[in-house]
Amino acid sequence: MIMLSRVAERVYWMARYIERAEDTARLVAAYNHLVMDIPKGSQPGWEILVRILDADPVFDEWFNVRNEQNVLRLLIGEADATCSIPYAVHAARENVRTTRDVIPDEVWELVNELYLYTADAAEHSVGRRNRQQYLEQVIQRCQVINGVLRSTLCRDHSYRFIMLGQLLERADMTTRIIDVGASDFLEREGATQGIEHLLWGTLLKSMSALGAYRRMIGPQVEKNAAVDFVFMEETFPRSVRFCVRGIQDELTPLSNNKASLRVVERMRRKLRGFESTSMDQSALHAYIDELQLIIGDLHQAVYESWFHSGEG
Numbered sequence: 613m614i615m616l617s618r619v620a621e622r623v624y625w626m627a628r629y630i631e632r633a634e635d636t637a638r639l640v641a642a643y644n645h646l647v648m649d650i651p652k653g654s655q656p657g658w659e660i661l662v663r664i665l666d667a668d669p670v671f672d673e674w675f676n677v678r679n680e681q682n683v684l685r686l687l688i689g690e691a692d693a694t695c696s697i698p699y700a701v702h703a704a705r706e707n708v709r710t711t712r713d714v715i716p717d718e719v720w721e722l723v724n725e726l727y728l729y730t731a732d733a734a735e736h737s738v739g740r741r742n743r744q745q746y747l748e749q750v751i752q753r754c755q756v757i758n759g760v761l762r763s764t765l766c767r768d769h770s771y772r773f774i775m776l777g778q779l780l781e782r783a784d785m786t787t788r789i790i791d792v793g794a795s796d797f798l799e800r801e802g803a804t805q806g807i808e809h810l811l812w813g814t815l816l817k818s819m820s821a822l823g824a825y826r827r828m829i830g831p832q833v834e835k836n837a838a839v840d841f842v843f844m845e846e847t848f849p850r851s852v853r854f855c856v857r858g859i860q861d862e863l864t865p866l867s868n869n870k871a872s873l874r875v876v877e878r879m880r881r882k883l884r885g886f887e888s889t890s891m892d893q894s895a896l897h898a899y900i901d902e903l904q905l906i907i908g909d910l911h912q913a914v915y916e917s918w919f920h921s922g923e924g
Contacts, residue, residue: 619714620773621919622707626715627777629704630723633697634754635785635819639664640687641747642818644740647680650810656796658683664792667695681738688746689738691731697750698730714770718760726753772862776914779862783855784907786842789818791900794839795893812838819850839888839896852903853883859910872913879906 643661659678662671667686670693675682691698705727712720729749737746758778765771793815812833816822825833825841828848845851860876863869882903891899 617919619711620769621915622711623714623770624773624777624914624919626704626707626711626723627774628781629700629707630754630757631778631781632785633700633704633726634751635782636665636687636695636697636700637747637750637754638820639785639789639818640684641744641751642814644744644747645817646810646814656793656811660792660796661687662695664788665695666788667693670695684738684743688743689735691734696734698734701727701730701750716760716764718764719757722753722757722760726750726757729753769866772866773918775862776859779855779858780907780911780914782850783852783859784904786819786850786852786855787900787904787907789815790839790842791897791904793818794835795897808835809833816842821848821850824848836888840886843886843888844883856880856883866918868917871917872910875906875910875913879903879910882906 639661643658657678658680661683662668662678665687671678671683671686674686674690674693686693687696689698690696691702693699701723705723708715708720708723733742733746733749737743761771761774765774809832812835813822816825816833816838819842821842822833824845825838828845829837829841841848842850843852846853846857848854856876856879860873860880863872863876886899888896
């Protein structure tokens with residue numbers, strides 16, 4: 613099958629932005645539940661959301677004080693902020709709009725409806741009254757879009773680049789959440805006695821992993837078991853290991869795939885050396901930093917192999 617590189621690039625980014633909007637909404641929703649469940653002063657500061665999304669420079673352009681209102685305004689209400697949900701939805705819509713010949717009509721309609729919803733509701737959903745309903749709507753609408761893509765697209769190059777974008781974005785977000793969230797929790801270990809299970813449960817909930825963890829591991833959330841689960845559980849669709857295997861599966865049928873597959877093999881080797889019980893906070897942070905660099909290298913390899921080469 614012949615596919616224009618510009619089309620491959622746009623469906624890849626469409627998938628990344630849809631995944632980014634959903635993951636950001638999950639993250640904010642999980643933290644929003646946390647602050648209502650634990651004693652005031654025990655929860656991490658709202659700036660943890662900014663750090664997870666690597667949005668410190670963007671935040672500093674818009675605001676001075678890292679309080680609840682400003683953080684949520686940035687992530688929910690500011691359509692021009694590159695880390696916000698409305699920005700991701702708008703970017704996804706533009707990529708779908710210019711590739712409608714390879715995307716099912718239903719997907720265009722659903723993405724456009726999501727865009728119209730966020731454009732209308734975002735500004736009024738920063739406050740606590742409407743926030744959770746807005747976030748749940750974004751998550752559900754993104755899930756419907758992905759469900760339609762999976763159930764209606766032929767397993768051709770369009771589908772493969774969509775899956776590559778989704779899985780890369782998901783692996784990146786999972787590592788970010790563990791890196792910043794786990795580091796924050798471990799720094800405050802001892803000061804949060806009695807609520808550790810809530811903190812680590814929130815971390816899993818932000819990746820929609822809490823239910824799966826409880827079914828497979830047990831009801832009590834332990835830090836090492838939680839980190840191992842989202843990194844190494846091969847049957848959980850949001851684990852890093854699952855994403856890496858899925859990326860390899862989608863790359864294999866493509867031509868000109870050698871550079872990207874070499875990077876995937878580096879990720880597989882890196883994951884084989886993962887053992888959370890032998891890592892303190894600094895070792896875990898260093899490990900995730902290295903893994904995120906490999907994820908960046910994989911994106912670059914995909915970009916250079918297919919998006920700069922005319923047709924692929």
